[in-house]
Amino acid sequence: MRPAKSDRMMQLSVNKDLSAARNAAFSPKTLAQLPQGVSGILDRLDLPEDVARRLMELGFLPGQVIVPARSAPGGEPRVYRVDGSEVALRRETAARLILRSAARDAGRTRKS
Amino acid sequence: MSDCHGCAGCSVASAARPARAGTRPHVVAIIGPPNSGKSTLFNRLTGLRQKVANFPGVTVEQRVGRAKTKGDREIMLVDLPGVYSLNPRSEDEQVTRDVLAGEMAGIPKPDAVLLILDCTNLARHLVLAAPILALKLPTLVILNMADDLASRGGKVDTAELAGELGAPVALISAAKGDGVEKVFQFMEGTAAGTTSLTVPKVELPVLQDIPRCRQWAQQVGSGAAYQAPAPPLWTRRLDGLFLHPVAGLVIFAAVVAGVFQTIFSLAKPIMDGLQSLVEISGQWIQNVMPPSVFRSLLVDGVWHGVGSVIVFLPQILLLFLFIGILEDSGYLARAALIADRTMAKFGLQGKSFIPLLSAYACAVPAIMATRTIESKRDRLATILIAPLMTCSARLPVYTLIIAAFIPEHRLLGPLLGTQAGALLALYILGFAAAIITAKVLKSSVLKSERTPFVLEMPPYRMPTLRSLGIRLYDRSKIFLHRAGTVILVVAVVLWVLLHLPLHNGKAPDIGESFAGMIGHAAEPVIKPLGFNWKIGIGLISSIAAREVIVGTLGTIYAVEGSEDSAGLRHALQHELSPGGAVALLIFFAFAMQCMSTVAVVRRETGGWKWPAVQFAYMTFLAYVCALITNEVVGSGVLKVMARL
Numbered sequence: 001m002r003p004a005k006s007d008r009m010m011q012l013s014v015n016k017d018l019s020a021a022r023n024a025a026f027s028p029k030t031l032a033q034l035p036q037g038v039s040g041i042l043d044r045l046d047l048p049e050d051v052a053r054r055l056m057e058l059g060f061l062p063g064q065v066i067v068p069a070r071s072a073p074g075g076e077p078r079v080y081r082v083d084g085s086e087v088a089l090r091r092e093t094a095a096r097l098i099l100r101s102a103a104r105d106a107g108r109t110r111k112s
Numbered sequence: 113m114s115d116c117h118g119c120a121g122c123s124v125a126s127a128a129r130p131a132r133a134g135t136r137p138h139v140v141a142i143i144g145p146p147n148s149g150k151s152t153l154f155n156r157l158t159g160l161r162q163k164v165a166n167f168p169g170v171t172v173e174q175r176v177g178r179a180k181t182k183g184d185r186e187i188m189l190v191d192l193p194g195v196y197s198l199n200p201r202s203e204d205e206q207v208t209r210d211v212l213a214g215e216m217a218g219i220p221k222p223d224a225v226l227l228i229l230d231c232t233n234l235a236r237h238l239v240l241a242a243p244i245l246a247l248k249l250p251t252l253v254i255l256n257m258a259d260d261l262a263s264r265g266g267k268v269d270t271a272e273l274a275g276e277l278g279a280p281v282a283l284i285s286a287a288k289g290d291g292v293e294k295v296f297q298f299m300e301g302t303a304a305g306t307t308s309l310t311v312p313k314v315e316l317p318v319l320q321d322i323p324r325c326r327q328w329a330q331q332v333g334s335g336a337a338y339q340a341p342a343p344p345l346w347t348r349r350l351d352g353l354f355l356h357p358v359a360g361l362v363i364f365a366a367v368v369a370g371v372f373q374t375i376f377s378l379a380k381p382i383m384d385g386l387q388s389l390v391e392i393s394g395q396w397i398q399n400v401m402p403p404s405v406f407r408s409l410l411v412d413g414v415w416h417g418v419g420s421v422i423v424f425l426p427q428i429l430l431l432f433l434f435i436g437i438l439e440d441s442g443y444l445a446r447a448a449l450i451a452d453r454t455m456a457k458f459g460l461q462g463k464s465f466i467p468l469l470s471a472y473a474c475a476v477p478a479i480m481a482t483r484t485i486e487s488k489r490d491r492l493a494t495i496l497i498a499p500l501m502t503c504s505a506r507l508p509v510y511t512l513i514i515a516a517f518i519p520e521h522r523l524l525g526p527l528l529g530t531q532a533g534a535l536l537a538l539y540i541l542g543f544a545a546a547i548i549t550a551k552v553l554k555s556s557v558l559k560s561e562r563t564p565f566v567l568e569m570p571p572y573r574m575p576t577l578r579s580l581g582i583r584l585y586d587r588s589k590i591f592l593h594r595a596g597t598v599i600l601v602v603a604v605v606l607w608v609l610l611h612l613p614l615h616n617g618k619a620p621d622i623g624e625s626f627a628g629m630i631g632h633a634a635e636p637v638i639k640p641l642g643f644n645w646k647i648g649i650g651l652i653s654s655i656a657a658r659e660v661i662v663g664t665l666g667t668i669y670a671v672e673g674s675e676d677s678a679g680l681r682h683a684l685q686h687e688l689s690p691g692g693a694v695a696l697l698i699f700f701a702f703a704m705q706c707m708s709t710v711a712v713v714r715r716e717t718g719g720w721k722w723p724a725v726q727f728a729y730m731t732f733l734a735y736v737c738a739l740i741t742n743e744v745v746g747s748g749v750l751k752v753m754a755r756l
Contacts, residue, residue, distance in 0.1 A: 057196035
């Protein structure tokens with residue numbers, strides 16, 4: 001149970017280097033594995049066509065930078081920052097959003 | 113502008129207008145992504161009252177209103193549900209597509225379109241511009257939330273954007289009213305037929321390819337020197353609090369408890385005032401009019417029947433005020449997020465939480481709000497359980513019985529008293545019955561795959577007095593309309609039934625009147641629940657609408673002549689045993705006594721099957737639970753009395 005303040009500071013302190021270093025250390029493969037405040041780049045959506053389209057309309061497009069933000073108490077669903085808006089997804093859905101490998105996105109991460 | 117040949121020409125034009133309006137009005141559709149401010153703009157343009165909420169997908173039906181431009185042209189405005197694209201997946205998107213294609217019965221194909229986009233998130237919202245511009249209708253691209261964009265340091269060149277898109281662009285703030293005159297000017301132009309289509313600088317993308325559309329939007333945005341605003345810091349700070357693992361849950365619980373306590377304590381003095389006003393005015397009529405059958409009908413029938421229901425208006429308005437604040441501020445979307453895990457356990461999803469919460473106000477709009485749920489089975493399950501949520505029509509019944517039977521003590525310091533606690537318990541009871549029913553339905557007849565929960569979180573916004581005022585005005589109108597129609601008719605019919613058949617030209621005792629006979633006929637069925645025949649008359653009359661029972665009992669006791677300041681409450685204390693009183697509360701918690709709900713369920717499910725099943729189930733549940741309650745509470749009270 002982290003107090004809200006230090007949590008915010010952690011989010012603010014995330015910069016390109018730190019995020020790349022973390023990504024290299026954990027090498028998260030899906031959005032569900034990405035820690036809060038660490039950005040990742042979406043590679044593809046491993047979901048049925050209609051669900052994938054809905055998510056793409058909300059900004060979950062391959063190549064987009066996604067940052068996991070707050071979750072509901074209990075850890076699920078989680079809010080994700082993507083393309084200027086915030087969208088809540090359950091873990092089961094986030095686990096189907098495949099990220100680009102850390103090596104590739106280290107150079108591409110941009111401010112979100 | 114159109115060629116105007118002086119005033120003579122104008123008068124000819126205006127004289128010709130009514131005939132033209134009769135055949136084909138100038139139709140303008142408002143379209144945009146969820147939460148972009150469509151309904152707010154619609155209210156600005158038409159002045160027609162309609163629901164606005166800071167939650168994606170609240171406008172579920174297309175709404176129609178009329179606007180007048182400066183040139184006195186009348187325009188038919190259609191407010192459409194929010195969509196991200198024109199590929200229909202939910203009922204909402206289907207409605208939007210149908211209206212735009214001219215395939216919606218009763219609504220002519222729009223002559224022009226107002227495309228409203230949230231300019232704090234322009235690059236993404238512009239994606240919707242592609243399919244709309246492809247319709248080749250005269251379109252005004254409205255960039256809403258201009259004040260937010262400016263205060264967060266964003267920028268956009270509207271002239272450039274207009275060139276890129278080949279459509280006029282207006283930067284406005286619908287909530288504040290800034291720039292709305294540009295929208296009127298545009299509609300004036302399209303109505304006069306002077307707006308011509310221009311060719312966009314940037315070619316439209318292939319519509320089915322979302323990544324291409326997004327690229328196109330990016331290109332258009334950078335062409336118009338769009339600078340995205342800084343992230344909404346306040347929204348993030350507030351989310352840190354409202355979604356905090358501990359504080360978030362505490363706040364959630366405190367909000368709910370606070371709402372109920374306020375409804376009770378804040379509304380009480382106002383209601384007491386109204387109550388004495390009804391009594392004093394009734395007394396006054398009694399004094400000025402000569403004794404006659406008509407005076408009795410007016411005072412005992414109409415005044416006491418309708419008056420005893422009108423007294424509850426302040427309480428109902430307070431409830432709607434709180435739900436309005438929660439919706440407009442954006443907290444409701446967070447509540448849906450917090451509720452999703454719990455809802456998932458019962459086979460539903462967080463999106464079902466929103467209709468269920470608004471069912472606390474009224475089941476009818478709640479059932480219409482289920483249209484945002486994509487899964488047909490989830491939607492049906494939500495419709496079936498919505499009337500179990502404690503709607504505002506139950507409030508008068510609950511308040512009356514609680515005030516009569518439950519003494520007020522402090523329960524949790526000044527925060528919660530026993531009476532508010534009892535009310536809260538009844539609300540929780542309704543909710544529990546609803547989700548347990550959902551679980552049963554979702555694990556049997558309505559079993560389906562888990563559908564993904566995808567919900568956009570709107571930024572927090574300060575609810576405007578204007579929007580809240582419109583809600584309360586609307587609600588008062590509906591409530592008073594009901595008091596003036598359904599409740600009035602029931603009161604008059606009841607008064608007649610109480611005064612017939614005549615015995616030697618005189619009204620009979622209540623027990624021998626037609627109403628009494630009906631009550632006596634029902635008594636064997638309801639006696640096990642602890643209700644006598646007078647309560648029976650109330651129950652039968654309340655099949656039309658729940659709150660009618662309060663009016664009915666008001667009339668019965670007025671006719672009986674038991675009149676003092678707390679007449680109804682005192683009379684009830686004589687009529688009901690404690691077991692019967694609690695059983696009556698339980699009965700009202702579960703029974704589906706609302707014809708409006710039955711009608712809307714029939715419309716939304718497309719037949720009589722589901723409303724019939726629902727009515728039978730809820731009545732059965734109400735009867736059995738009231739029976740058990742009466743037995744348990746009745747024997748419990750006897751035991752306590754034996755011990756004393």
